[in-house]
Amino acid sequence: MSQARIIDGKAFAAQLREQVAAEVARLKAEHDLTPGLAVVLVGEDPASQVYVRSKGEQTLAAGMHSETHRLPAETSQAELLSLVERLNDDPAIHGVLVQFPVPDHMSQAAIVAAISPDKDVDGLTVTNAGRLASGLPALTACTPAGCMVLLRDVVGDLRGKRAVVVGRSNLMGKPMAQLLLAADCTVTIAHSRTQDLAAVCREADILVAAVGRPQMVKGDWIKPGATVIDVGINRIPKEDGKTRLVGDVDFEAAKGVAGAITPVPGGVGPMTIAMLLANTVSAAKRLNGIAG
Numbered sequence: 663m664s665q666a667r668i669i670d671g672k673a674f675a676a677q678l679r680e681q682v683a684a685e686v687a688r689l690k691a692e693h694d695l696t697p698g699l700a701v702v703l704v705g706e707d708p709a710s711q712v713y714v715r716s717k718g719e720q721t722l723a724a725g726m727h728s729e730t731h732r733l734p735a736e737t738s739q740a741e742l743l744s745l746v747e748r749l750n751d752d753p754a755i756h757g758v759l760v761q762f763p764v765p766d767h768m769s770q771a772a773i774v775a776a777i778s779p780d781k782d783v784d785g786l787t788v789t790n791a792g793r794l795a796s797g798l799p800a801l802t803a804c805t806p807a808g809c810m811v812l813l814r815d816v817v818g819d820l821r822g823k824r825a826v827v828v829g830r831s832n833l834m835g836k837p838m839a840q841l842l843l844a845a846d847c848t849v850t851i852a853h854s855r856t857q858d859l860a861a862v863c864r865e866a867d868i869l870v871a872a873v874g875r876p877q878m879v880k881g882d883w884i885k886p887g888a889t890v891i892d893v894g895i896n897r898i899p900k901e902d903g904k905t906r907l908v909g910d911v912d913f914e915a916a917k918g919v920a921g922a923i924t925p926v927p928g929g930v931g932p933m934t935i936a937m938l939l940a941n942t943v944s945a946a947k948r949l950n951g952i953a954g
């Protein structure tokens with residue numbers, strides 16, 4: 663049985679970070695502009711702490727200005743919103759991101775609504791989601807944007823391909839479907855209520871799994887030769903009491919059927935932060951009237 667190409671997201675992310683760093687150097691030299699990203703973390707979710715630390719480190723490594731605001735879990739929503747407003751008004755900051763998940767007493771929708779669309783480097787505001795859906799230039803959610811970079815390289819011409827996105831979140835499933843549609847794919851969004859999900863997945867030339875359920879997509883759900891993008895990051899217990907990271911796809915079974923597949927870890931995940939840096943540079947340029 664032939665084995666799928668394993669898509670090296672780490673290598674793509676490293677390449678993208680280099681391009682971002684080169685553009686930052688140019689903006690500094692030619693426009694005296696240093697793109698700035700502010701990340702806000704509320705509470706102490708262990709995975710979020712790791713991601714937020716990486717965001718700060720990678721922002722600095724690209725030559726950008728970085729601010730990390732760590733707030734205790736008991737912070738009120740009003741306090742968080744007032745920090746977001748301050749960051750919206752800060753000329754040194756071009757990207758504002760509140761790390762999710764937030765504590766249960768906060769409304770994710772209210773937080774997103776408070777972020778200036780011009781600084782919304784997560785692409786989550788109604789303005790950016792609407793612009794994307796309308797085919798207008800928009801800041802686009804980082805993970806789906808990263809998936810598109812991988813797909814364009816691996817698949818090449820996406821026009822006319824049948825794409826199935828399993829998952830309908832605002833952060834992943836919906837923008838992913840919009841980006842695939844904009845690339846002229848024939849797109850189906852599937853979800854927990856989809857009937858005969860396996861049969862729907864089997865139609866896909868491009869299958870994007872973003873459901874948050876460990877190894878839910880089985881090998882026999884995949885069309886032979888399909889490109890499989892696994893967005894899931896699930897920690898499951900090991901026999902020794904520790905945990906290991908798996909995606910939403912049964913990788914071992916899928917790699918014998920797919921033409922290409924992203925691993926977890928090392929697939930889509932690293933693209934998320936690299937795209938965040940790219941979005942911050944785009945936001946800085948737009949806010950300063952710099953084309954390109």
Ligand SMILES: Nc1nc2c(c(=O)[nH]1)N[C@@H](CN(C=O)c1ccc(C(=O)N[C@@H](CCC(=O)O)C(=O)O)cc1)CN2
Nearest residue numbers: 713760761762763784804927928929930931932934935
């Ligand atoms: N405001 C946001 N919150 C969250 C987002 C987001 O895009 N915006 N996405 C995720 C978390 N996330 C970035 O924030 C993120 C997730 C995973 C990775 C990554 O590199 N994963 C590695 C594995 C790392 C590990 O061991 O956990 C990989 O897949 O190889 C980067 C960023 C939820 N919140």
